[in-house]
Amino acid sequence: MLELILQIFTDYTLRNVALGSALLGVIGGVLGAFTMLRRQSLLGDVLAHAALPGICLAFILTGSKVPLILLLGGGLAGWLASLGVLAVLRHSRLPEDSALGVMLSSFFGFGIALLTFIQHGNNANQAGLDQFIFGQAATIVASDVLNFMVLGGLALFTVGLFYKEFKLLSFDPDYAHSLGLPVRGLGTLLTSLTVLAVMVGLQTVGVVLMAAMLIAPAAAARQWTDRLSSMIGLSALFGALAGVSGALVSASRENLPTGPLVILSISAILLVSLFLAPLRGLVWDWVRTGQNRRRIFLERLLLDAHVLHNHDVLTAQTLAHRRRESPAAAQRHLEMLQARGWVQPGHAGYALTPAGHQKAHELEQAMRVLPKTLEGT
């Protein structure tokens, strides 16, 4: 493993693949943070799928396979698709998800038609265009990495420039509008920057899987923090981590495509974040729920015991009868209360200790407060 990591610095191909994937992770992570907060996660999916016909048309029109030209074509098509979605949403009553689905599948279908049209034609130069569908990171060379740096640098620089505006746009677009900010223009700008991120991802993960690079890092980062600045930083970090680890794993064996591995890495990071992130993690949710359940169970048990203590005798039999459980279970429950120091064995069965009385009294008071506050309102 260590040897593999060291190869990043010595192996030319691996270095480029790892760098390209890492750059994709950073850019996707940063822009994904905004798209996720604006609830436009799947717009990235549409942009990516819609890039395919653009790539094919760029090839048909220019006859060249220079990556930058193809990426520009793809970006342009994605951008057009996003405008299409906006137009449909603004001028028809079609729900948003259908509008996204329609644009995604019709652009992608057109792309497939163009791709096969090119493949069936007599153009000897056409091989390799389909690499953009699932990505083929192994084809990334130094000049591609340079392209990624320029495209990504442009996107990151613009985000830095408009950070305050984008932040406001993501959290409170109405307020932004009331301040006189050009909300629509800023939204279009952010979408255009997302197009840049998609262009960086086309060669690495391809059009089909690109959506995850825009969503998963941001969703993972969201679990760890409530601050936008640290969320963006974490999101970029997670994306880069996934990019590098995907590239490393795919280099470790033959026939391991990089794109899917990068996606699986970021999915794994997300899964860990969902379960283990401090405060928001599901595991802590379960622990808290378990603790609450246990506390409430004990409190109800104590209240039952309290009632029996005051009006009857507190024995395993009476408790079992009251709680409709077996005497053995009631005995166990009494011992649980005893362990807490709330009851102690008395002359006939059990008796509440002063601490138990005190606690039961507090609980009864707390239960009375609720109806009273309701009355007051």
Added chain:
Amino acid sequence: MNADLVIIVTAILVSTAAALVGTFLVLRRMALLSDAISHAVLPGIVLAYWLSGGERATLPALLGAAAAGLVTVTLVEWLTRSGKVKNDAAIGIVFPALFSLGVLAVSLYFRHVHLDMDAVLYGEIAYAPFNTLALWGREIPESWLVMGSLTLLNLLFVLLFYKELKLSTFDAGLAAALGFAPGVLHYALMALVSFTSVGAFQSVGAILIVAFLIIPPATAYLLTQRLPVMIGLAVGVGVVSSLAGYGLAIWLDASIAGMMATVAGICFALAFLFSPLGGYLTTRLRRERERLEVAARLLVAHLAHHERPVSEQEVLAEFGWNPAFLRRTRDKALQEGWLEVLRDGMRPTPSGLAFNKTRFAEDL
């Protein structure tokens, strides 16, 4: 059997089956869930392929795909309900992960077998005539049998549970209150979407099936507000896309499924622009017409206040219109017979005056 016929009938069956369930996906705002399901079908098929020992049998593939589809839906719902990520993000997380697993498995273990990635992308409907089954002593294309039974299944589902589907789609709360089981219906629908996705997988591929599930119903949605009409239109758009797409694909020597999706997209664009129900251009034309009519009435009302004919310059000075607009307004009023043009200006006709006495004039 005629190869063209086999392909066209297969395509029509695919689009009909997809339109039947797709209508409810669009109405229930679950269009993108079908996108997720159709991607997630891949690992299900790979798993079934692996479990059945490398046989490319239809039944295990169907079951595997249905399972994968339900896993997708469950995962998305679980993620959404946990409150950690929003619904759309949950979809965008689950399907790439599952699809990646599928791609990885294909490239690791099934690299040289029939399950190649081209088939995943745009299917192999062109091969439909070569896969035939002997049934009742006749050669029947396998795709007819698979897609025919799926179309029948979807049709039966929609017919039998029409009332329940309608109610739970438009008013889920009432449906639950009346004791229908929206959850069961929901999962049944999702299972049918998965079935349809995998059945169509061989014909149009995992991703393009979304085009058949969403675009025709979305097109129909723009054209009508009645459910039965919408289902019918969706099927119709699907059939038209199949026929036209096939013709174009043969002409251009391109992917049949891709071309069908393209034609469906064009149908959608046409409906978006020209739908009588608030199509973009329809609305603009209607607004323009109404604007002109109001202006013409205003002009006649203005003329009626004068004893003498009024020249165009006076009207322009009074209303502040530009000359071109006045000319169009005058032509409109002339066409309606509300005014006549004399040598020294315009004057309302008797019909224009009579019209001016109606309530419209009082409003002015």
